[in-house]
Amino acid sequence: MSDTIETRLAALGVTIPEASAPAANYLPYAQSGNLLFTSGQLPLSDGKLVGTGLLGQDLDVATAQETAKICAINVLAQAKAALGDLNRIKKLVKITIFVASAPGFTEQHLVGNGASDFLVAVLGDTGRHARSAVGVAALPMNAAVEVEAVFEVE
Numbered sequence: 001m002s003d004t005i006e007t008r009l010a011a012l013g014v015t016i017p018e019a020s021a022p023a024a025n026y027l028p029y030a031q032s033g034n035l036l037f038t039s040g041q042l043p044l045s046d047g048k049l050v051g052t053g054l055l056g057q058d059l060d061v062a063t064a065q066e067t068a069k070i071c072a073i074n075v076l077a078q079a080k081a082a083l084g085d086l087n088r089i090k091k092l093v094k095i096t097i098f099v100a101s102a103p104g105f106t107e108q109h110l111v112g113n114g115a116s117d118f119l120v121a122v123l124g125d126t127g128r129h130a131r132s133a134v135g136v137a138a139l140p141m142n143a144a145v146e147v148e149a150v151f152e153v154e
Contacts, residue, residue, distance in 0.1 A: 005086040005145040008122050016072060017029065019081035020044055023140070029082045036082055037151045039127070041074035049111040055135075056105030059144050065114030068085060071147035072115040076122070083153060091152040092123055092146075095122040095128040098146040101135035108133040117148050 009016065022028050022039065029038045051067030053059055059067070075095070075153045082088050097112040099105075112133035120127040127148075139146050 003124075005089070005122055008124070012118075012121060012141070014122075016073065016077050016086075017046075019077040020074065029078045031082060031153070034152055034154070035093070036079060036151040038078040038094075038149045038151075039074050040148040041071045041078065042141065042143045042146055043068050043070040043110055044074060045053075047140055049143060052142045053063055054100050054102040054138075055107070055111060055144060057102035061110050063109055064085055064099065064111040064144055067143075067145045068111055068114030068147060069118045071145050073098075073120045074127065075115075075147055075149045079149070079151060079153075088154045089151050090154055091128060091150055092119055092129040093150040094125045094132075095119065095149045097131070097133040098136050098139060099133060100137070100139045100142075100144050105135060108135045111145060114145075119149075 019028060026039055029036060055064050097113060097115055099108040099111045116131060
């Protein structure tokens with residue numbers, strides 16, 4: 001069996017869900033030339049929001065890392081919806097991780113590792129990316145984490 005994104009996902013026990021529809025007046029993804037931009041993805045699993053509240057108050061870093069991974073899975077769901085085949089991804093250029101943070105919480109970068117580590121595991125060297133991890137006062141629906149991405153695609 002060849003080493004593809006789908007085989008790596010299967011080895012990790014991950015199934016890419018159907019891409020979520022936008023919750024307001026925006027596109028879930030947009031392509032310009034060979035760049036694909038995803039809108040921010042919340043930690044939805046089986047249609048339910050997981051990982052809610054503020055880091056440093058309601059959630060610990062380990063829980064938030066798993067929440068960031070779920071967001072990254074949803075980023076890949078949007079990429080698959082846009083491209084039809086995840087193997088059309090040439091490069092994950094950048095991700096941005098937004099972390100709902102209580103005052104004084106400063107470990108956003110550790111939360112971001114949940115998304116980064118997963119994406120590198122799935123995409124291999126293609127998944128090595130630039131990144132920002134930003135603390136924010138609140139996220140939609142009280143989500144603890146939101147992740148967006150920019151891909152170079154075929």
